[in-house]
Amino acid sequence: MFVEDRSELRELLQERVSTIQADLLDKPKVGDGVNYLKSYLIETHMDFPKLLHELGYIVKMKKTNDSLINMKIRVGSKDYFFYMDTIEERFPIIHTLSDVKIADPLIHKTIKNSHDVDHTWFTRQFMRRLSELGELKSFTVKIDRTKFNEDRAYDIDRMSLRLWGKEAKNVLHMLEKNKQLSNSVAITNVGFKYYSVIDGLRTNEYINNYITFDGKFTAWGASINSHFSLLEKVRTNYMDQIHNIEEGYLIDLSLKSGRSGEFYNIELSTPLENIEKFLKVLLNEHGPVRLVGFYQKEAKDFYRVVCVDMHIRKKIRMEVMKDKIRVYMHDGTCGNTIPRILTLLQHHLESSTGEEDGVAL
Amino acid sequence: MKLDDHTQLINIGYYLGTKGKPLATEAFNLVAIERFISPPDCEPDMIFHSNKHKSTIILEAKSGNNFDCEQLKKFSTLTTEGLSKLLIVSAPEAKRCNCSVIYFAFEHCKDRLDKGIKACGVDVGLIFVNEKDGKISTTDLISPAIMKTDLNKTTIPLPFPTQYYPFTSTSSHLEILPEVAIALREGFSKNDKIAKNDFYVNIHPAWKHMNVGKQKIFAELIDKSLDSIRQDGLITIKANKIRLNVSNKQFQIKLQEKIDNIQNHENISMT
Numbered sequence: 110m111f112v113e114d115r116s117e118l119r120e121l122l123q124e125r126v127s128t129i130q131a132d133l134l135d136k137p138k139v140g141d142g143v144n145y146l147k148s149y150l151i152e153t154h155m156d157f158p159k160l161l162h163e164l165g166y167i168v169k170m171k172k173t174n175d176s177l178i179n180m181k182i183r184v185g186s187k188d189y190f191f192y193m194d195t196i197e198e199r200f201p202i203i204h205t206l207s208d209v210k211i212a213d214p215l216i217h218k219t220i221k222n223s224h225d226v227d228h229t230w231f232t233r234q235f236m237r238r239l240s241e242l243g244e245l246k247s248f249t250v251k252i253d254r255t256k257f258n259e260d261r262a263y264d265i266d267r268m269s270l271r272l273w274g275k276e277a278k279n280v281l282h283m284l285e286k287n288k289q290l291s292n293s294v295a296i297t298n299v300g301f302k303y304y305s306v307i308d309g310l311r312t313n314e315y316i317n318n319y320i321t322f323d324g325k326f327t328a329w330g331a332s333i334n335s336h337f338s339l340l341e342k343v344r345t346n347y348m349d350q351i352h353n354i355e356e357g358y359l360i361d362l363s364l365k366s367g368r369s370g371e372f373y374n375i376e377l378s379t380p381l382e383n384i385e386k387f388l389k390v391l392l393n394e395h396g397p398v399r400l401v402g403f404y405q406k407e408a409k410d411f412y413r414v415v416c417v418d419m420h421i422r423k424k425i426r427m428e429v430m431k432d433k434i435r436v437y438m439h440d441g442t443c444g445n446t447i448p449r450i451l452t453l454l455q456h457h458l459e460s461s462t463g464e465e466d467g468v469a470l
Numbered sequence: 471m472k473l474d475d476h477t478q479l480i481n482i483g484y485y486l487g488t489k490g491k492p493l494a495t496e497a498f499n500l501v502a503i504e505r506f507i508s509p510p511d512c513e514p515d516m517i518f519h520s521n522k523h524k525s526t527i528i529l530e531a532k533s534g535n536n537f538d539c540e541q542l543k544k545f546s547t548l549t550t551e552g553l554s555k556l557l558i559v560s561a562p563e564a565k566r567c568n569c570s571v572i573y574f575a576f577e578h579c580k581d582r583l584d585k586g587i588k589a590c591g592v593d594v595g596l597i598f599v600n601e602k603d604g605k606i607s608t609t610d611l612i613s614p615a616i617m618k619t620d621l622n623k624t625t626i627p628l629p630f631p632t633q634y635y636p637f638t639s640t641s642s643h644l645e646i647l648p649e650v651a652i653a654l655r656e657g658f659s660k661n662d663k664i665a666k667n668d669f670y671v672n673i674h675p676a677w678k679h680m681n682v683g684k685q686k687i688f689a690e691l692i693d694k695s696l697d698s699i700r701q702d703g704l705i706t707i708k709a710n711k712i713r714l715n716v717s718n719k720q721f722q723i724k725l726q727e728k729i730d731n732i733q734n735h736e737n738i739s740m741t
Contacts, residue, residue, distance in 0.1 A: 357489055360634055362503065362676040369500045371488035372631060394719070401655065403648035403726055406733050407472055411629045415636075415648045417656045424652060426633040437633045439675045 110190060111171050111179040118177060118192055118204070122146055122333045125206050126316065129329035146336070149203045149216050150324040150344055152445050155225040157193060157201065164222055184211050200229070200344055224422040229324035229347050230448040232463065233455050236296035239320055239343065245278040247271070247300035252293040256390050256397055257458050262382045265293045292378060295460040297322045305335040322452055354444035361440045372435040373447055375463045380431040384412055388429060392416055397457040398450060418446050473645060477638050479531030479574055482599060482626060483516050484634040497522040502558050503635060506681040512544040519550070519559045524567040526550040526559055532575040537586030545571045546592050570595055577601065599626070636674065643694035644732055649673050650695040651725045654705065655718055663711045702728060
């Protein structure tokens, strides 16, 4: 259904989240057509409903006076409702109560087919900070090096571990501290109970949330207020980080503002054995990082790269050494490129990539 | 494929002006790169200005070619007030700001540069970069504004950063081959056509800010790169229009092979 304003949306979503009272320790199971509330924090440089139109979706749209856009989207023979909060135009949040089998592919397909819309990308460090916002009850850690590990430089090729339980925080800490494993534990998902805080004091209002590294929040529990409060906290934090990247790392050769950005440095804790092999995977359009480009050897173990980020079709330059990657982004490139590259390298090369460098992501 | 010394030096100069590095720490902002200034008809490589120090620095990269006394004399006539009138520098009290010329070179050029400057009789600051340990040293002639940053202790990590200003007119066309390649790879698909003039703009991030003379020299370099790609049959050029003859994927593979081959050939030649 379409809502008239934010308070009506709040009522609608509150009713749904309080219907599902499963504990965080339970695997999420919902039957009888009842779906969880899903909220997607995305980054966009264009009108999202217009983009859906361009991709061939039939969309009916209604704007409210308080920066909400109702979207009724036809998928197959059915209509599904999505509510887009556009208070922050570049970082809107899309809420839906639709089936995950409809909502997830719709969001992913739209982002994949557009150069103006992207996920938000939560690095391992960001996910760890998120997990500290509440009582951590579950997490997933993963690594998939099948593409980057042809010569078996790493002992672990692929790993996926999901844990539910009260010891989640301790186990995660243990994994991250373990010498053999610490570089193979990219955090892709955290589940925790988040309590609203007023004037520094924890209230009884809470929400259960599963958050994935690409900005998806799945919520249920007692209070929609807590959900909105959590989303706002994460959005503000993420926006600050992108702002810092764009302030410090976009190189302005036009010199309009008289400032000059610097390169973004990504340190690798395990030196690359064969840089050319690494670059062949890195610069493969169908590879995990979705960069396309050319490299040129400048000196021993020092390569210049000019490439296009296929997510946004913008040119970036890199210098790749055994133990570091310097990323040069010229004005007009989007700051979201850095957390995306870092997150994907963490998931496919080493999970500690970029832990100590640049803006704290 | 090592970038030429001049491009390297410009990049190091740029690097010194980025966050946390000496010039930026002393609040010197980069206000121009390779900008033609008339009068007095000269083109310094970089101009930095600091309102905090009421000071402008003309930073000229010297890569060891012939010393040009006339050029130095022209640089020495530049003033902050003059640059302000040309809208290059924005200084509230331009008349009260000083303006220093600093030559920036690799250490192996030191003797030749010293000799040239003495013969020319113009006061100029000097900064030398030691290629081996990446250290920067200054002479006594250096501008007082920069002395505060104690550049003697500054160490630039090697290998030098190279990609702020990707290439200049002095570069070999082979250096810009990857830049031309990516513009072709991403600019259009198989059988698409693009006018050469539109293509040039896609290559250099500062193309629109170059003067016409520099654009012309640069276009010649791009043409040489295109010609080299054309010889492999990957593109056709007719009536100033470029057409891609293969799919993007094939282009990517073939061009990377070509770049690797050039690289390998260079290595063989060197040994």
